[in-house]
Amino acid sequence: MKHTYLHDVLPFLRELEREKQKQFEAYFRTAPLWLMDLFQSEVMEAGTIFIRENEPADTIFFVARGRVKATDYRVSGIAYDFMKPTDLIALGGMEVILGQTTYRTTLETETECIVAKLPRAQYEKWIYTDTEAFCMEARLTCASLLDEVRRNRLYLFLEGADRLAILFADWYEKYNKNDILVISESRQNLADETGLCLKSISRAIKKFQASQLIQKKGNQICIDRTQYEGLKRTVEDKIGK
Numbered sequence: 001m002k003h004t005y006l007h008d009v010l011p012f013l014r015e016l017e018r019e020k021q022k023q024f025e026a027y028f029r030t031a032p033l034w035l036m037d038l039f040q041s042e043v044m045e046a047g048t049i050f051i052r053e054n055e056p057a058d059t060i061f062f063v064a065r066g067r068v069k070a071t072d073y074r075v076s077g078i079a080y081d082f083m084k085p086t087d088l089i090a091l092g093g094m095e096v097i098l099g100q101t102t103y104r105t106t107l108e109t110e111t112e113c114i115v116a117k118l119p120r121a122q123y124e125k126w127i128y129t130d131t132e133a134f135c136m137e138a139r140l141t142c143a144s145l146l147d148e149v150r151r152n153r154l155y156l157f158l159e160g161a162d163r164l165a166i167l168f169a170d171w172y173e174k175y176n177k178n179d180i181l182v183i184s185e186s187r188q189n190l191a192d193e194t195g196l197c198l199k200s201i202s203r204a205i206k207k208f209q210a211s212q213l214i215q216k217k218g219n220q221i222c223i224d225r226t227q228y229e230g231l232k233r234t235v236e237d238k239i240g241k
Contacts, residue, residue, distance in 0.1 A: 006031075009039045012114050016064060023088040024064070030133055035126050040117045044109045051091060051107040057100060060123045061091040066113030069192070071106045087144075094141045096124050110189075158235070160200035161207050165231045167194055168214070168221075172228040181228070183221040 003025045007013050013021050028036065041064075044050060050061065068091075091107060094100075127133045154166060167190070172181040185193075187201045194201070205221070208214040213230045215222045223231070 005033060005036060009036045010041055010064075010116055012041060012064060020064060020088070024062075027062075027088060027090075027136065030130050031126060035118070035122055038118055038122055042115050042117065044113045044115055046109050046111050046113075048109045048113075049106060050109065050115070051103045051105070053104065053106045054102050057092050057095040057103045058120045060093060060096070060118045060120055061107075062088060062116040062118075063091070064114040064116060066109060066111040068107050068113065069110045071108065089140060089144060090123075090137055092120060093123075093137050094145075096120065096127065097138055097141055160194075160196050161204040162235045163194040163196060164190065164201065164204040164208075165213075165234050168208075168223060169228060169231045169235075172223055172231075176223075176225075176228075179225045181223040183223070184219070 006024060006028055007021075010024070013024055044066075090096075092103065095103060127137055151166075154163075158166070168181070168183070171183065175181060187198055187205075190196075190201045191198050196204075205214070205216075208231075209216060211230070213223075213227050213234070215224075215227070
């Protein structure tokens with residue numbers, strides 16, 4: 001019954017792939033109807049800043065479709081990819097768990113996004129009175145932070161080409177279609193993602209092409225399963241499987 005009601009208050013869910021629908025249904029499985037009645041949805045154009053660091057954390061956002069990126073202005077305004085389309089994370093939920101009253105980073109849409117929003121006060125009331133909901137949000141928050149820390153620690157000790165190899169292998173595992181990954185990211189986006197300069201990105205791409213670990217088709221990079229396995233082998237001796 002609640003799943004049906006969730007689709008009623010968020011009608012865009014019916015247009016999403018089933019996996020994303022299941023993520024919403026699982027997250028709000030125990031949510032009371034009064035909370036669902038507070039949902040608002042919005043389509044945000046690419047380039048929309050919807051969370052600003054140090055501003056009041058008064059709204060919780062759920063990205064149903066699209067991708068957002070974070071910008072850390074403490075480090076020369078460096079942007080980095082924050083959330084992939086397969087993730088369902090309560091943006092602003094970390095601040096609730098940590099008892100922070102302001103957002104801890106700036107978030108901007110990298111593509112057009114469909115976003116669901118809840119007022120923080122009511123969201124906080126729900127998860128603080130629902131043990132299952134609180135534990136689920138804590139697990140998701142910790143898993144996201146752990147993944148980010150582990151990746152950053154790897155990047156600290158790896159050379160440029162190895163960083164890009166890890167990124168491409170990770171993307172292949174998550175987003176390949178019929179054993180083919182098509183990457184349309186600009187070189188600047190790849191630089192933002194890995195913390196490398198544009199020259200290092202260009203050198204790594206040329207190296208991968210020469211080794212037949214990727215294939216270029218216009219401005220796109222294509223990776224098949226054999227190439228993916230080759231990319232993984234290039235770094236497994238350094239980081240383990």
